[in-house]
Amino acid sequence: MDVIDYEIEEINKIVEQIICNSKIVACLRSLIRINIKQTLSRQITVCIRFPSNYPNEHLLVELKSLTISGKLLDGLTTLAEQKASEIQGKPQTLYVLKFIDNYLRENPLCIAYDEIAAIKALLKQKNDLGTGGGEIKCLQKTSMISLKVNGGNYYYKAKFHVPEEYPTKCVQMTEHKSNFPITLLRFINGQAKEMARKCAEAPLRACDNSKFEVKPSLLPSLKFIIEAVVDFHNEMCPVCGFMCLPNDPSDIEVKDTADKYVERVFCGHIYHLGCLKTYVRTPPFPPNGKTCPAKKAHPRSDHKGSNIALPKKTKKTDVDTCGIRISHDRWGLNVKLAEARWVHQEARKRELEEVKDFLQ
Incomplete structure (x- = not known):
């Protein structure tokens, strides 16, 4: 033998x-x-x-x-x-x-080899362009991925667990740390988790779930986080035209009623709260409500799949202006109420001016 x-x-x-x-x-x-x-x-x-x-x-x-x-x-x-x-x-x-x-x-992370390679390439591209960047580390023993992203003086760190059942089970965020304001941090985390969930779970209201195909969730979630972190620190308020976030993260306004508090609306753009209030409460008041004055549509808009309607004169293919009605889940302001408040405010100003003239 x-x-x-x-x-x-x-x-x-x-x-x-x-x-x-x-x-x-x-x-x-x-x-x-x-x-x-x-x-x-x-x-x-x-x-x-x-x-x-x-x-x-x-x-x-x-x-x-x-x-x-x-x-x-x-x-x-x-x-x-x-x-x-x-x-x-x-x-x-x-x-x-x-x-x-x-x-x-x-090496349990071998099942996400292509996705990890794509994420590394994206981070390298951001580093080479000087717009931001970061690093990704694979922790094979625990089947974890550690991500760090930088955008200016702002950072975002998180760890993600890749389950054995991946991709039929989505990647899970286990911890995170960042110096972004809480408004933007909630959005980044919430949207990343939702994107991952949609890759592995069929929609509940779908007419035919048999057509649903499971997709890998690591790359979509981490790509969204990287691009959001790199872009947010450079975004300007559509009303005043100044940067929404201060250059020094320690100067971030944390009081949610302050004028410099950063607020994000459903169209995806971020505003200074004071600028946003002034804009929505100042004439003219269109019949369908105020629309976002930003010069371009935002790539991370929430209006898709929601009940937020685009103005009749704005085409969905128009990328030169945003044109989506101003809306936010924390507060709302219909046209009649905004107009009534403005009239009351103007009347109050006139009364104060009359009193001042009388006293002089």
């Missing part, structure tokens, strides 16, 4: 006991094919062929998977063949199978 026959016999006897959740598909001199299924996402098929001069030459390995990135499979194939080269002259098959199985177990 030569080395190849010995290995084939050994694999048939013990491989399914040594490597958990493995299954022999074929075990012949011409081809060994083993399926390894650790989780729903970590599934791989290992194809091994013996070279003519085996074992004095290393095994020929081919890896296939419907759930793991092709680039990662190429790299893992190279590593597996290198491992086989380390023990040339000896039986290599079981050694290589154990290495592949251990690699997948010790």
